[in-house]
Amino acid sequence: MEVTASAPAKVILFGEHFVVYGEPAIVLAIDKRAYVSADIRKDKQIHINSVNLGISGVFKGESFYEEFGGQKARRTLEPLKIAIQKVLERSKKNVGVSVEIRSTIPVAAGLGSSAAVAAAVATAVGRLLDLELPPEEIFHISYEAERFVHGTPSGIDPTVSTYGGVLLYRKDKGFTQMKVKGEIPLVIGDTRVKRSTGDLVATVHKRSNQYPSIIKPLLKIGGKIALKAVEVLETGDLYALGQLMNINHGLLCAVGVSDASLERLVHAARRADALGAKLTGAGGGGCMIALTKPNKLVHVVDAIERAGGKAFEARMTDEGVRIED
Amino acid sequence: MEVTASAPAKVILFGEHFVVYGEPAIVLAIDKRAYVSADIRKDKQIHINSVNLGISGVFKGESFYEEFGGQKARRTLEPLKIAIQKVLERSKKNVGVSVEIRSTIPVAAGLGSSAAVAAAVATAVGRLLDLELPPEEIFHISYEAERFVHGTPSGIDPTVSTYGGVLLYRKDKGFTQMKVKGEIPLVIGDTRVKRSTGDLVATVHKRSNQYPSIIKPLLKIGGKIALKAVEVLETGDLYALGQLMNINHGLLCAVGVSDASLERLVHAARRADALGAKLTGAGGGGCMIALTKPNKLVHVVDAIERAGGKAFEARMTDEGVRIED
Numbered sequence: 001m002e003v004t005a006s007a008p009a010k011v012i013l014f015g016e017h018f019v020v021y022g023e024p025a026i027v028l029a030i031d032k033r034a035y036v037s038a039d040i041r042k043d044k045q046i047h048i049n050s051v052n053l054g055i056s057g058v059f060k061g062e063s064f065y066e067e068f069g070g071q072k073a074r075r076t077l078e079p080l081k082i083a084i085q086k087v088l089e090r091s092k093k094n095v096g097v098s099v100e101i102r103s104t105i106p107v108a109a110g111l112g113s114s115a116a117v118a119a120a121v122a123t124a125v126g127r128l129l130d131l132e133l134p135p136e137e138i139f140h141i142s143y144e145a146e147r148f149v150h151g152t153p154s155g156i157d158p159t160v161s162t163y164g165g166v167l168l169y170r171k172d173k174g175f176t177q178m179k180v181k182g183e184i185p186l187v188i189g190d191t192r193v194k195r196s197t198g199d200l201v202a203t204v205h206k207r208s209n210q211y212p213s214i215i216k217p218l219l220k221i222g223g224k225i226a227l228k229a230v231e232v233l234e235t236g237d238l239y240a241l242g243q244l245m246n247i248n249h250g251l252l253c254a255v256g257v258s259d260a261s262l263e264r265l266v267h268a269a270r271r272a273d274a275l276g277a278k279l280t281g282a283g284g285g286g287c288m289i290a291l292t293k294p295n296k297l298v299h300v301v302d303a304i305e306r307a308g309g310k311a312f313e314a315r316m317t318d319e320g321v322r323i324e325d
Numbered sequence: 326m327e328v329t330a331s332a333p334a335k336v337i338l339f340g341e342h343f344v345v346y347g348e349p350a351i352v353l354a355i356d357k358r359a360y361v362s363a364d365i366r367k368d369k370q371i372h373i374n375s376v377n378l379g380i381s382g383v384f385k386g387e388s389f390y391e392e393f394g395g396q397k398a399r400r401t402l403e404p405l406k407i408a409i410q411k412v413l414e415r416s417k418k419n420v421g422v423s424v425e426i427r428s429t430i431p432v433a434a435g436l437g438s439s440a441a442v443a444a445a446v447a448t449a450v451g452r453l454l455d456l457e458l459p460p461e462e463i464f465h466i467s468y469e470a471e472r473f474v475h476g477t478p479s480g481i482d483p484t485v486s487t488y489g490g491v492l493l494y495r496k497d498k499g500f501t502q503m504k505v506k507g508e509i510p511l512v513i514g515d516t517r518v519k520r521s522t523g524d525l526v527a528t529v530h531k532r533s534n535q536y537p538s539i540i541k542p543l544l545k546i547g548g549k550i551a552l553k554a555v556e557v558l559e560t561g562d563l564y565a566l567g568q569l570m571n572i573n574h575g576l577l578c579a580v581g582v583s584d585a586s587l588e589r590l591v592h593a594a595r596r597a598d599a600l601g602a603k604l605t606g607a608g609g610g611g612c613m614i615a616l617t618k619p620n621k622l623v624h625v626v627d628a629i630e631r632a633g634g635k636a637f638e639a640r641m642t643d644e645g646v647r648i649e650d
Contacts, residue, residue: 207568214549214572217542224539243532247539250579254572260592267585 005124006033007321009105010112010160011188011289011314012280014226014248015169017204017257019154021216022171023223026230027156028184029164030314034103034113035324036120038128041096046084048077050101050117079114079145083122086141091129099124106310109190110197110281114149115157118142119321127323138162138321164320168230181236184316185292187269187300189309191261193285200282204255215255222251242276242291249278257283265309272296272303289314330449331358332646334430335437335485336513336605336614336639339551339573340494342529342582344479346541347496348548351555352481353509354489355639359428359438360649361445363453366421371409373402375426375442404439404470408447411466416454424449431635434515435522435606439474440482443467444646452648463487463646489645493555506561509641510617512594512625514634516586518610525607529580540580547576567601567616574603582608590634597621597628614639 008029015025041047049056055069059081066073084097099121105113122141126133133141142158159175160167166178208215225248232240249266252258258266262279269277269290277290288309292300297313304311333354340350366372374381380394384406391398409422424446430438447466451458458466467483484500485492491503533540550573557565574591577583583591587604594602594615602615613634617625622638629636 207572210565210568211553211572214546214553214569217546217549218572218576221539221543221546224542228536228539240535243535244539246581247532247536247543247579250575250577250581250583251543252575253578254575256571256575258575260589260596263588263592264585267588271585 002037002039003124003128004035004037004324005120005127005321006035006324007116007119007123007161008033008164008317008319009116010157011186012110012156013289014229014244015222016281016283017201017252017255018219018222019169020201020204021208021219023219024226025156025169026166026178026226026233027160027169028166029160029317029320030186030188031317032105032111032312032314034101034105034116034120036099036101036117036124038097038099038121038124040128041098044094044096046081046096047098048080048101049099050076052101052103053107079148080118080121082148083118083141083145084125086144087122087125087129087131087133090133091131093129097125097128106190106287108194110286111188112157112161115142115146116161118145119158119161123321123323135162135320162320165318166233166316168226178230178233180233180316182238183294184241185294185297186314187274187290187292187297187304187311188280188314189265189269189288189290189304189311191265191285191287191309193259193261195282195284195286197282200257200284203257207256218251218254222248225251238275238291238293242274245276245278245289245291246270252279252283259284261285262288264307265304268303268307268309269300272300274300327362327364328449328453329360329362329649330445330452330646331360331649332441332444332448332486333358333489333642333644334441335482336511336612337481338605338614339554339569340547341606341608342526342577342580343544343547344494345526345529346533346544348544349551350481350494351491351503351551351558352485352494353491354485354642354645355511355513356642357430357436357637357639359426359430359441359445361424361426361442361449363422363424363446363449365453366423369419369421371406371421372423373405373426374424375401377426377428378432404473405443405446407473408443408466408470409450411469412447412450412454412456412458415458416456418454420454422450422453431515431612433519435611436513437482437486440467440471441486443470444483444486448646448648460487460645487645490643491558491641493551503555503558505558505641507563508619509566510619510622511639512599512615512617512622512629512636513605513639514590514594514613514615514629514636516590516610516612516634518584518586520607520609520611522607525582525609528582532581543576543579547573550576563600563616563618567599570601570603570614570616571595577604577608584609586610587613589632590629593628593632594625597625599625
């Protein structure tokens, strides 16, 4: 009998890039989710259909048969096959699986779409095969899927997709769930400009190497902003949170990862009375986030759209990966 | 016999705003000048005609008679009358003076137009009255004129207009002339957005008071950038200078003084292969500067103009206030 699971997208609220240099980061799960339905196949094949991407195909042993999506079909679906195989191995059942993915998460926008899909796949297939996979196991499987794509991922994306909520990441202490007072009303603006995360990480690295006496203390300030934000989130002071986002964005500009498309959306949001706005993720295009008063969400969405972005409301969610009824 | 003098505009290369908190700044004189012609009047009146502003009028003792410019005429011309009176007092001559101002410096754009005009007025009138006013005296008179307009000016503008060149300002050591290797090819982009310097200084002050543990070290980094730029200017490494400008601009964003109009021009310049670009002066509109290779000046001017700014080339000049032949 078909089982459906879902997992949330993430946004980085503070600390992207600086986290690479050991500074803390704050990430949160948002109410955009990837939905995955799984069902048993008697033919032992693994069939994966990503409805949003228009990509589908079948894995039979080591072979892949593309149905839709052309050349990139296998590369896109392979990490999910890996996740499904891991769950199949644990179940020791000699069956095949069909999964269908429907996601409300923009792809390749730094919102952790692939990790959310992987976590939902592992959870749906696990339940389908009568396994009670604990969250650590779901995290582990989706981390492995991410590793196939990204090499050495930070683990932020699969953690947020698995556990939900707002997480503080520190290099020495790992992830801790944070206490947050009230809502965090966000608008996400997608510049639609594609970028390479690797290139942007390299940009910061180069600048840091060339001007260490300037950039190293700047990265430390980034860490201070994140820790100040921890206090601010506990008191629910959205005004202060917005200010900290603005300061953080300036530092990201200073290390060279903002661009014209991001600035257009960031300033459009601020002019529309957003409490704060910053790029989120790698920068150089991709997405920005704006913090707003709850009654200003629509207003800020409009402003970002008028500035040429694709915008949508996003709310923090405590719900990590879950089975849908 | 009519005497003409001229004085240069300035741009702040590094350190605006941070200088208020004791950090160093680098300013340079550029080849946009205010020209002032002065002649004797037998009627003891002071007649001032600003051709560019379309403002003119006559001071007779304590009274003012407006010719052109309406309500703002007196307020605009009064500081120049003060400068002229100081020179007249020193000369002990019982005459009147006519001055005519023609300037190539954009007004109210943070380029030190008023100080350049005051320095040129003092110099032209001084020579007209056979005084050999030393530079310190010219500085002093134009500083007094500035004080009438701005309350407590930093002294940067009249210093640059008087002495020319590239100056390092440090709170404890005052101004020192810097050694610079080669050219500093700049494009100045005017956003045409008017702003209040006082409001922007207050914005930084407020942010610094609210988040001292974040903003105070950030201001210190601003100082480090300026001191690093001193080294870089001595070696003539334009590439490094541009990078430092970009980093400085990010810090100015972090303290809250950039805006959409500035970002548009800054990123247009960077996309057009400028070596670096930053706001200059108070921010919140006003002007930005882009550093370019000498053969890219026109290209960057075009890019800024296409992005909606008013742009012009500017070169460093060693020539402070001078008598024109």
